[in-house]
Amino acid sequence: MKIAKYTFLLLLILSASFGCQRDDICAESVDTTPLLIIRFYDIDEPDELKAPQNLSVRAADDSIPGFVVNTGGQTPVRYYRFSRDSIAIPLRTNADVTSYVLTLNTEENDTTATTTGVRDTINFSYGRQEEYINRACAYKLSYLGLKVDVDGGAAGPNWIQDIQIEEPNVEDQNQAHVSIFF
Amino acid sequence: MYRYFSSLILILLISSSAMSQQRAVAQDTTTYKEKYGLRLGVDLGKPLRTLLDDNFSGIQLVGDYRIYDNYYIAAELGTEKITFEGDNIETFTNGSYIKIGGDYNAYENWLDMQNAIFVGLRYGFSTFSQTLDEYRIYTSSDYFGPDIREDNNETTGLTASWAEIMIGIKVEVINNLFLSANVQLKRRIGQNSPTNFDNLAIPGFGRTYDSSEFGAGFGYSISYLVPFFKKARD
Numbered sequence: 001m002k003i004a005k006y007t008f009l010l011l012l013i014l015s016a017s018f019g020c021q022r023d024d025i026c027a028e029s030v031d032t033t034p035l036l037i038i039r040f041y042d043i044d045e046p047d048e049l050k051a052p053q054n055l056s057v058r059a060a061d062d063s064i065p066g067f068v069v070n071t072g073g074q075t076p077v078r079y080y081r082f083s084r085d086s087i088a089i090p091l092r093t094n095a096d097v098t099s100y101v102l103t104l105n106t107e108e109n110d111t112t113a114t115t116t117g118v119r120d121t122i123n124f125s126y127g128r129q130e131e132y133i134n135r136a137c138a139y140k141l142s143y144l145g146l147k148v149d150v151d152g153g154a155a156g157p158n159w160i161q162d163i164q165i166e167e168p169n170v171e172d173q174n175q176a177h178v179s180i181f182f
Numbered sequence: 183m184y185r186y187f188s189s190l191i192l193i194l195l196i197s198s199s200a201m202s203q204q205r206a207v208a209q210d211t212t213t214y215k216e217k218y219g220l221r222l223g224v225d226l227g228k229p230l231r232t233l234l235d236d237n238f239s240g241i242q243l244v245g246d247y248r249i250y251d252n253y254y255i256a257a258e259l260g261t262e263k264i265t266f267e268g269d270n271i272e273t274f275t276n277g278s279y280i281k282i283g284g285d286y287n288a289y290e291n292w293l294d295m296q297n298a299i300f301v302g303l304r305y306g307f308s309t310f311s312q313t314l315d316e317y318r319i320y321t322s323s324d325y326f327g328p329d330i331r332e333d334n335n336e337t338t339g340l341t342a343s344w345a346e347i348m349i350g351i352k353v354e355v356i357n358n359l360f361l362s363a364n365v366q367l368k369r370r371i372g373q374n375s376p377t378n379f380d381n382l383a384i385p386g387f388g389r390t391y392d393s394s395e396f397g398a399g400f401g402y403s404i405s406y407l408v409p410f411f412k413k414a415r416d
Contacts, residue, residue: 138270
């Protein structure tokens with residue numbers, strides 16, 4: 001009887017430890033909402049990748065401050081005076097249209113990329129589809145039927161000569177979705 | 183989690199061997215009568231957790247009936263409301279469950295005591311609804327800020343079933359009144375989950391895990407034995 005009481009006590013303590021649960025953290029290796037991958041090509045040699053010089057990328061909406069920062073890699077990359085041949089940028093998850101201003105040849109003292117260089121606005125439009133991932137990451141979005149439209153103002157496109165959709169359904173980040181020729 | 187189960191089994195082994203030693207001292211030729219009957223009770227852990235845990239409320243009735251020697255048929259009936267709060271998702275589950283099975287008492291009592299160290303098997307079945315209260319569209323970029331949706335989208339008519347093994351003890355504290363504690367390991371057999379979603383918690387089963395079919399639980403209960411007849415111990 002005495003032993004049984006001790007066992008009861010032990011069981012009580014033991015089962016209390018079941019209350020602790022491991023944290024559910026969304027792992028970086030999980031595929032979540034994809035970024036839109038754009039690669040830049042030479043208009044004269046369409047097979048050749050070409051890095052735009054001092055490219056700055058910001059949302060056309062003034063309420064979104066600053067330039068896009070790509071946090072996907074080991075060190076975050078800010079798309080301000082960026083000179084590589086591809087970029088990965090987010091699309092809005094709460095609207096069917098996302099507009100970006102791409103400024104080529106941003107000069108060093110132009111911290112907002114609004115006065116120097118040449119600018120084109122690209123409007124990306126798409127349908128959105130939600131998909132459940134797991135309890136840690138909740139839901140992701142796929143962008144379906146991507147369409148692009150370059151708006152360079154009255155003078156027409158300023159530096160982008162051609163834009164092509166390589167993959168209209170943005171479901172992962174395994175390949176480029178859009179090619180820009182300049 | 184399996185660590186706890188193995189240490190639990192160890193404790194039970196040690197304590198049962200200690201008990202059998204005591205029994206050897208007390209041997210005599212008198213025969214003792216054992217009570218057979220229906221034992222009914224209520225779980226104490228769930229009301230306690232209801233008080234302490236904002237994300238849980240539930241009650242459970244327990245019962246067993248001694249059918250033969252050390253064998254009992256046993257059942258639990260309960261209802262639970264469980265809120266799951268993750269970093270990026272919040273759900274509310276509401277439903278009822280029944281668990282049916284049997285217990286085997288592995289403890290040989292001395293004198294006319296009626297304590298038990300038991301192993302039990304159960305089949306559990308739950309019917310419930312789940313509401314997706316809030317969730318986030320997860321993106322690796324925070325450029326446009328977090329996109330958190332409040333939906334309150336309820337899915338009714340969900341079901342789940344599981345098999346359960348439990349191990350525990352029952353102690354007669356005063357005449358015919360028992361305190362019991364047990365731990366449970368469960369494995370989900372089947373479930374239907376909402377379209378494009380998952381069951382994050384199941385009444386009676388507890389929270390689920392994305393990567394496995396297993397779950398765990400525990401129970402403390404108080405119960406009263408209604409004796410139907412007495413029978414001499416073999």
